[in-house]
Amino acid sequence: xxxxxxxxALRLLIAWAVLSVIGVVLxxxxxxxxxxxxxxxxxxxxxxxxxxxxxxxxxxxxxLFILYAAFAFRQPAKALEDGPANYGNFRLQVAWIAxxxxxxxVLAGIGITQLASASTSTDFSGTQLGTTSPVGGxxxxxxxxxIGQQWYFTYRYADYGGxxxxxxILPVDANVVIHVTSTDVLHSFWAYQLGVKADANPGVDxxxxxxxxxxxxxxxxxxxxxxxWHGNMSDTNGKVVSQTDFATWxxxxxxxxxxxxxxxxxxxxxxxxxxxxx
Amino acid sequence: xxxxxxTIVLYGSRVVVxxxxxxxxxxxxxxxxxxxxxxxxxxxxxxxxxxTPQAISGVSATSYDGVSIHLETVGAVQxxxxxxxxxxxxxxxxxxxxxxxLKVPANSVVTITxxxxxxxxxxxxxxxxxxxxxxxxxxxxxxxDAQGNPQSGDFTKLDDASTPAHTxxxxxxxxxxxxxxxxxxxxxxxxxxxxxxxxxxxAGIFHWQCFVPCGAGTxxxxxxxxxxxxxxxxxxxxx
Numbered sequence: 001x002x003x004x005x006x007x008x009a010l011r012l013l014i015a016w017a018v019l020s021v022i023g024v025v026l027x028x029x030x031x032x033x034x035x036x037x038x039x040x041x042x043x044x045x046x047x048x049x050x051x052x053x054x055x056x057x058x059x060x061x062x063x064l065f066i067l068y069a070a071f072a073f074r075q076p077a078k079a080l081e082d083g084p085a086n087y088g089n090f091r092l093q094v095a096w097i098a099x100x101x102x103x104x105x106v107l108a109g110i111g112i113t114q115l116a117s118a119s120t121s122t123d124f125s126g127t128q129l130g131t132t133s134p135v136g137g138x139x140x141x142x143x144x145x146x147i148g149q150q151w152y153f154t155y156r157y158a159d160y161g162g163x164x165x166x167x168x169i170l171p172v173d174a175n176v177v178i179h180v181t182s183t184d185v186l187h188s189f190w191a192y193q194l195g196v197k198a199d200a201n202p203g204v205d206x207x208x209x210x211x212x213x214x215x216x217x218x219x220x221x222x223x224x225x226x227x228x229w230h231g232n233m234s235d236t237n238g239k240v241v242s243q244t245d246f247a248t249w250x251x252x253x254x255x256x257x258x259x260x261x262x263x264x265x266x267x268x269x270x271x272x273x274x275x276x277x278x
Numbered sequence: 279x280x281x282x283x284x285t286i287v288l289y290g291s292r293v294v295v296x297x298x299x300x301x302x303x304x305x306x307x308x309x310x311x312x313x314x315x316x317x318x319x320x321x322x323x324x325x326x327x328x329x330t331p332q333a334i335s336g337v338s339a340t341s342y343d344g345v346s347i348h349l350e351t352v353g354a355v356q357x358x359x360x361x362x363x364x365x366x367x368x369x370x371x372x373x374x375x376x377x378x379x380l381k382v383p384a385n386s387v388v389t390i391t392x393x394x395x396x397x398x399x400x401x402x403x404x405x406x407x408x409x410x411x412x413x414x415x416x417x418x419x420x421x422x423d424a425q426g427n428p429q430s431g432d433f434t435k436l437d438d439a440s441t442p443a444h445t446x447x448x449x450x451x452x453x454x455x456x457x458x459x460x461x462x463x464x465x466x467x468x469x470x471x472x473x474x475x476x477x478x479x480x481a482g483i484f485h486w487q488c489f490v491p492c493g494a495g496t497x498x499x500x501x502x503x504x505x506x507x508x509x510x511x512x513x514x515x516x517x
Contacts, residue, residue, distance in 0.1 A: 164405045232485040271402045
């Protein structure tokens, strides 16, 4: 006669395997945010997908065991007694610690690699501020500055004379170096679909990297509580456009900006507005 | 089901009887306490959210399909000429008057006339000295120049970013208009009158604000009136 424990284990194992496969297949159908508008956001999406796929069997295992135990090992009514003493199982403990450790370290490794590749890719060589390196050509990157201010983000294009815009327009298939700063309090630049979030601190040039992959629009939000209109500090008109459209747009922006006297392009600004009464 | 447990322990010859206190009574007290707290918090939040400045509606224009709104910007609420506010809790604050909740119709032309009576604070970002999103790209201004002489003209921008007292900006509609500060040389009680028009689209509620850090005496000029609904910002209700 088979031991009842083996029967329970076998049932659980089969149910776990079947449900895990179904769960993983379902989870793989999910389109994880933030999408694939940039290489960085595509990396984030695939990493989220991988983590969800790996954690699904764990979730299925835990929930399944709880439910199974609640029914199969249920104490009959009125019989109030302790279960048999359990003195641990060395092999079981070593196994689960080892498996958990392997999963955690593999995920950490993949995550760190992707985080590092977002900015250390050779695509971004020669990205010092002020270098004239407009779009196109290997190793070239577009320098864009994001200026947070109460309560809107504006954008300056270092490679095009430091012209300024109220919307962030980027060319597709371009390596973009984003320099984030602020003129007043702390803000946080969050271009959701581009997979970029970077703090905007006054006096600081905070650098983030984006490699645009698909045209489309994206939403920019402030992700740092910055005052009464923080909740309105957003723009749904960010766009990744074709390289020709970008050239047309930036030429028009240069015309619109021609009459303006803007401060010279700089990594950070320290404006000193007049104080009333002085 | 056993809720109350009575334990009898024998210590030598002493008999100790311990009771578990009545769980039901305790639970009721805790639940009532939590409910009272939640009600207080909810009351506070609701009363805070519902407290909005009064609204004004645009006045239908006679010569075109749209409305006009007359506003005043003052260096201190107590100095208001057009719209006195004797009961305002902050008489020394800069402010748009008479209110900052503006109701306008959808898909129409809105003409705003601002009597600007405040001195310049200057823009932190000079980019905002250019007018954007207004019909014709230009605003009309009857103003006093640096020498204190009355002038009149149409402008696309203010040349010197340190001269605006305020801006009228509706970021989500792309409307940004700088408002020239009263020149130091202008006679006392001078007013710069700025007029511009923009088009509204679909119905919605859009926030508008000033981009000049004009809140004197508050840190970085962006506190006080800049952070309080009804002074240097409000809502454009397009309906």
